[in-house]
Amino acid sequence: MARVMNFGAGPGTLPLAALERAQEDLLDFDGTGMGICEHSHRGKAYSALHAEIKALLTSLLGLDESWEVLLLQGGASAQFAQIPMNFLGPEARADYVLTGTWGEHALAEARRMVGGRARVAGTSGTGPGAVAHLGAGYTRVVRPEEVTVDPGASYVHCTSNETVHGVQFGHVPGRWFDAGAVPVVCDVSSDFLAAPTDLSPFSLVYAGAQKNLGPSGLVVVLVRKDFLARAVTHLPNIFSYAVQAKNDSLYNTPATLSVYLARNVLSWVGDLGGLPAMEARNHGKATTLYAAIDRAAEFYRAPVEKTSRSVMNAVFRLPTEALENAFVAAAEKEGMFGLKGHRSVGGIRVSMYNAVEPAWISALAAFMDDFARKAG
Ligand code: PMP
Secondary structure (H helix, E strand, O other), X not given: OOOOEEOOOOOOOOOHHHHHHHHHHHHOHHHOOOOXXXXXXXXXXXXXXXXXXXXXXXXXXXOOOOEEEEEEOOHHHHHHHHHHHHHOOOOOOEEEEEOOHHHHHHHHHHHHHHHHHEEEEEEOEOOOOOOOOOOOOEOOOOOHHHOOOOOOOOOEEEEOEEOOOOEEOOOOXXXXXXXXXXXXXXXXXXXOOOOOOOOOOEEEEEEEOOOOOOOOOOEEEEEEHHHHOOOXXXXXXXXXXXXXXXXXXXXXXXXXXXXXXXXXXXXXHHHHOHHHHHHHHHHXXXXXXXXXXXXXXXXXXXXXXXXXXXXXXXXXXXXXXXXXXXXXXXXXXXXXEOOEOOOOOOOEEEEOOOOOOHHHHHHHHHHHHHHHHHHO
């Protein structure tokens, strides 16, 4: 078996230990004589797994009784729709803080439902406007003074790490902007579980699994019970957080294989020392990678302001697109994959999710030094 170094932005690489554990369980889960995907979601074996993954999330994140942990489907994009569906009644308004493309998508989806009642509370985009011009010039997070939250809004939505632009808020969410008493909703898809995070400023966070948590097909939603109590009730059951909460996320068949693999990933995180260990690991990788960029700053141009640089996704350009293509091709020859930037912005993107090995980043940094020397 020859596994490559996978720097893909999502689905991303998964910890080898989590995959190896799955090999046997795919055929015979815990000695039950059936593979994990073949078990009923109402049966004893899956029920124990379902409880275990919720317990792992609760303990890794230090969640107390005020939180509801939901295991849903449809990816983070379904949440772009489900949040306004659940929290915007006929007159209600919502605010959106934009620091990249994914926040724009969330806003666009809300606007499809409520039009101008979904408003931009602040943006760090320099382009002519959100949504119509996807990915317009985001090179930093917003500064607190650039955000004005409508005190009457039902929630304010933000994105902790913008995967396409490589723009990340720091891990002290209380300092991002002043939301007053308005509930803060955050898309944490691409930096979930990357470091210990104070969840106290949030009323709801959600993460598509396919970066730091497992395969796609699962989205974790953490919602405070007091916020959930404000949700509208006239919804199709399948889209109602309250219905899913009441049914322990088993209103319908969950993505059992994705839940299973995420369990393996979470226990790997625990084995390595939990979120403080992830933070140290990720900080080390990001330091190595950004140092390689900065050593050849004339050749590798990193557009993101240093204080907004993402620990998860580093983006940079080379002098020409032809050189970028040559970079990607030469890297693949060295066993390094997934380095092409998002199709909307081009360039190079290095995703350094939890499961990316520090040794891969060191190898990539050495490759970058070499490439710049030869081509620059
Ligand atoms: N939000 C963020 C921050 C993302 O990175 C992505 C996917 N790259 C999404 C939302 C959309 O996720 P999905 O494809 O699971 O709907």
